[in-house]
Amino acid sequence: MTHQPPQPPAEPAPPRPPTIGELVARISENVSALVKGEIDLAKAKGRRMAATMGVGAGLLGAAGVVALYGLGFLLGAACEALALVLPLWAAKLVVALVLFLLAAVAAYLGKRKIDAARADVPTPDKNLKEDVALLKAAASAGLEKGAEQ
Template sequence: MEDTHRTAPAASRPGSAPAAGDEPVGELVQRATEQLTDLVRGEMRLAQAEMTEKGKRFGKGGGLFGGAGVLGFVTLQALVATAIAALAVPLPVWAAALIVTAVLAVATALTALAGRKEVRGAAPPAPQQTIDSVKADVAEIKESAHR
């Protein structure tokens, strides 16, 4: 048996949207533009929320690192006091403190000299190899243009 009952096309049914091929191009472009705008806005809101969450975590992590730095500094001070106390057993306290202070001063000086050397090695703060490479490229282009 053949089914003789046929439904009307979607465009002719009341209350239904016309088929994609039946809509004017301007309407399709407008709808696509609106959907694209909505999509971009949604993605921007998502990115903003994600960056806000990451910013909070970075802030909390930075605060914890700062706290760890303070605790590390206090620990270093306690270690220095321990070294002085240990040396104070065979020596007078003033001599033990003077020895520990001298060792710390030498370590400070050596660290400062190493830092100075690194900073001088970084000067000038320009990408010199890139500048030289660009100059060589420009010279070669000029040379090939005059051939």
């Protein structure tokens, strides 16, 4: 039996620097993970915002209904107050005419706003055509200038 002297433990090989391909792969993985994390965060924030907005919209709707009932009671009180000096039918007629006058003014103003908005319709195709023509002219001018040199 031959006895061999114990061999010293092998030294680990020095770490080799990563290749460009490995570095690019790591960067790609990190960027991909970062983008995925940002998208997940945006989704979570969007869900929370939608839930909060849903509750807010419901409360605003309820406030509108209650305000409409309040307006009805206020108009009823106006009719009763006018009925002290006029017959009840005349008081209701006066209140109705005032309401129709307010509705006509609001409708007129609303129609003017809609007509103004229609006159300001964007025309992206026209602007894009102008931009393309401008780029073509600039490119051809650049090519001509480069040919001269």
